[in-house]
Amino acid sequence: MSEVIVAGGGPAGLAAAIAARQAGLDVSLFDGARPPIDKACGEGIMPDGLAALQRLGITIPPVQACAFRGIRFLDDSHSVGATFPNGVGYGIRRVLLHELMTQHAAALGVKMHFGTRVTGISAESVEVDGKRVPFGWLVCADGQNSPLRKMSGLFPSASAGIRYGFRRHYRVPPWTDFVEVHWADCGQMYVTPIAQDQVCVAFITNNLNLRFDAVLPRFSKLSVRLADAEIAGTTIGAVTASRRLRRVHSGRVALIGEAAGSVDAITGEGLSIAFRQAFELAAAMRANRLDLYQKSHERITRVPRNMSRLLLSLDRRQRFRKSVLAALEREQGAFERMLAIHTGSGSVREVGLRQALRFGWKLLDA
Numbered sequence: 174m175s176e177v178i179v180a181g182g183g184p185a186g187l188a189a190a191i192a193a194r195q196a197g198l199d200v201s202l203f204d205g206a207r208p209p210i211d212k213a214c215g216e217g218i219m220p221d222g223l224a225a226l227q228r229l230g231i232t233i234p235p236v237q238a239c240a241f242r243g244i245r246f247l248d249d250s251h252s253v254g255a256t257f258p259n260g261v262g263y264g265i266r267r268v269l270l271h272e273l274m275t276q277h278a279a280a281l282g283v284k285m286h287f288g289t290r291v292t293g294i295s296a297e298s299v300e301v302d303g304k305r306v307p308f309g310w311l312v313c314a315d316g317q318n319s320p321l322r323k324m325s326g327l328f329p330s331a332s333a334g335i336r337y338g339f340r341r342h343y344r345v346p347p348w349t350d351f352v353e354v355h356w357a358d359c360g361q362m363y364v365t366p367i368a369q370d371q372v373c374v375a376f377i378t379n380n381l382n383l384r385f386d387a388v389l390p391r392f393s394k395l396s397v398r399l400a401d402a403e404i405a406g407t408t409i410g411a412v413t414a415s416r417r418l419r420r421v422h423s424g425r426v427a428l429i430g431e432a433a434g435s436v437d438a439i440t441g442e443g444l445s446i447a448f449r450q451a452f453e454l455a456a457a458m459r460a461n462r463l464d465l466y467q468k469s470h471e472r473i474t475r476v477p478r479n480m481s482r483l484l485l486s487l488d489r490r491q492r493f494r495k496s497v498l499a500a501l502e503r504e505q506g507a508f509e510r511m512l513a514i515h516t517g518s519g520s521v522r523e524v525g526l527r528q529a530l531r532f533g534w535k536l537l538d539a
């Protein structure tokens with residue numbers, strides 16, 4: 174019997190296991206896959222996520238990653254960027270992040286069981302390898318589609334905009350210390366520097382029939398950058414969705430990471446959200462009050478959800494997007510303030526109503 178069983182050992186499950194150990198709980202973690210566990214991801218950790226990762230006791234060695242100072246939006250005729258108000262983000266290959274987190278969890282005493290799926294759930298035990306394993310708390314961290322969420326009787330109240338993501342690595346020195354989000358009519362390609370000689374490119378689209386090589390020329394500035402770059406490894410894909418749940422806990426079961434709902438990958442916030450949730454969940458289990466986790470979960474996901482909606486509206490409405498990019502280009506500082514809100518360093522109130530109205534007028538005038 175473990176006080177806490179974590180089902181799913183991706184970034185969210187590992188973060189939950191580590192935070193629970195830090196809170197003094199006894200933890201066992203099960204994952205159906207075996208390391209190295211890879212997944213399609215843009216591989217960027219935003220500054221707030223990096224801070225949460227450090228609180229979990231994980232410092233990314235600079236030689237294994239690449240720092241980025243801000244975000245830049247580009248299309249064929251516009252380019253607008255801003256630096257983060259606080260700190261930097263890190264690009265790191267997913268398998269390296271997984272390895273760092275796994276090692277740290279094991280060092281803290283989390284009992285790790287890779288290659289072991291959780292196949293059933295009841296009120297006080299899970300089924301693993303045909304046996305019942307009792308738990309004090311169960312944390313389901315089994316990702317986007319989360320069969321365990323359904324088994325727990327927790328369902329999304331809203332699912333909007335399923336999109337498809339493909340990730341590819343290119344062997345080329347990063348040409349910028351920004352994450353670049355390239356926009357085109359078929360979706361976005363965003364580029365994260367992940368090593369001195371490598372970048373990660375994620376293509377996100379709502380059209381499953383589109384393929385990376387076929388659409389790359391539509392991203393004119395990016396295709397020039399990548400023209401002579403060697404592709405490293407294979408291209409892998411995953412679904413991304415904006416999904417919201419009314420409740421993220423039931424009885425002694427709680428959900429975390431994408432199992433608990435998700436924002437579109439374009440926000441680059443999935444990992445940061447999961448890392449921040451981990452502390453709140455550990456504290457709630459410690460206090461025997463999962464209702465506290467529900468409240469923190471809503472607080473943590475509110476801004477990313479709104480940002481996800483805004484960015485998806487730019488994806489759907491091309492003329493509007495062009496106007497927004499043009500207005501952001503003209504309005505010095507607006508993108509910076511938007512980024513501050515996105516990364517949790519500023520609030521809409523701080524940005525100011527006057528500023529918002531002025532920006533709105535420029536949009537109409539564009």
Ligand SMILES: Cc1cc2nc3c(=O)[nH]c(=O)nc-3n(C[C@H](O)[C@H](O)[C@H](O)COP(=O)(O)OP(=O)(O)OC[C@H]3O[C@@H](n4cnc5c(N)ncnc54)[C@H](O)[C@@H]3O)c2cc1C
Nearest residue numbers: 181183184185204205215216217291316338430431443444
């Ligand atoms: C194309 C794309 C780009 C993205 N880019 C970024 C980005 O740049 N930055 C960012 O922060 N986020 C990004 N995201 C989101 C980010 O990848 C997710 O938020 C993150 O992977 C969620 O982690 P998770 O642990 O919840 O789920 P997962 O990473 O999916 O892990 C779930 C784990 O559960 C295991 N599992 C499943 N079922 C069971 C079971 N029954 N029993 C035991 N184990 C089980 C799986 O093997 C897996 O290891 C991106 C997503 C996509 C699709």
